[in-house]
Amino acid sequence: MNISEETFLINFGIHVRQLREKKGISQKDLANDCGITKSQISRIEVAKINTSVKTLVKIANALDVEPKELFDFSIK
Template structure:
């Protein structure tokens, strides 16, 4: 199965937003808990940037999920 980088990054951003909202967190809450700027959280969720593994680990910790759960999403 071929998937474009853009599709993967967009699906990742949607999934992070869904997990954040499921936990009842705002972007600011996630930013505070992960020590990442709110603007960067927004850019990740909107697929404007290709984030690093280090940042994904911080986000996973803040969402209280395993890092692999961030990558477990349907591709759109």
């Protein structure tokens, strides 16, 4: 399967948003738990930035999921 980086980031952002909403966490609360800005969470969720692995680990920890679960989604 050959997907574009943009398609991957869009689907990744959607998945992060779904995980966050499933936990009942606002973007602001997630950002605070990660030690990053709310705008950074927003930009990840709408595929405006390609974030670092360090930030991914912070997000996974804040959502109480294994980091690999952040990548457990289907490409649409």
